[in-house]
Amino acid sequence: MTKWMLSRPESLTETEQLLTAVLSNCLELDALNRHVRFFAQMLTGRQGERLPQWLDAVRRDDLPSLHALAAGIDHDRDAVIAGLTLPWNSxxxxxxxxxxxxxxxxxxxxxxxxxxxxxxxxxx
Structure with a gap:
């Protein structure tokens, strides 16, 4: 399941494309999949300015594990936004x-x- 969510949809094999059927039957997994893909787009596209939008969307869904992640990110929000936006890293x-x-x-x-x-x- 994790590999399916972390792979680009166009690179999935036919068997792995069963993900859509699985997601349509489980609302929690569907929400998790949306949040993971949105965060991946922010990360790979250096779009840190979209982090507050992502955090709000995560808090609206009933996903306690993502709520814990969102709370951790909130503790140092400016640094996370900079890390997702700037080309430099340590x-x-x-x-x-x-x-x-x-x-x-x-x-x-x-x-x-x-x-x-x-x-x-x-x-x-």
């Missing part, structure tokens, strides 16, 4: 932070700060 920095944390976990209890520092500086 992916490279996050990758380096993740790598350093992995090295730190590997070294825990084995050596002191000086060796950890050398491994971080020498790791590429």
């Amino acid at each position: 992916g490279v920095v996050e990758g380096h932070v993740n790598r350093i944390k992995m090295l730190k976990r590997q070294m825990f209890g084995r050596a002191g700060f000086s060796l950890l520092r050398k491994r971080v500086l020498l790791a590429t």
Whole structure:
């Protein structure tokens, strides 16, 4: 089901196109499908200005799990809108932070700060 919802409709096989039949029989899945596709369009099209519209639509439907997601997004709405709109991201920095944390976990209890520092500086 998740693969069906996250794939572009035109790229689904005939078997996977049974999604329309499933969605017509379950109103909750149909609403979830609409919200997922709308969010995917915002994400891929850098249309962060449409986020408030999406949040309002999510709150109108009885989907508690999406309500939790909407509440989380509301805590930092401006940052989420910027992330969905601007072409810049912190992916490279996050990758380096993740790598350093992995090295730190590997070294825990084995050596002191000086060796950890050398491994971080020498790791590429």
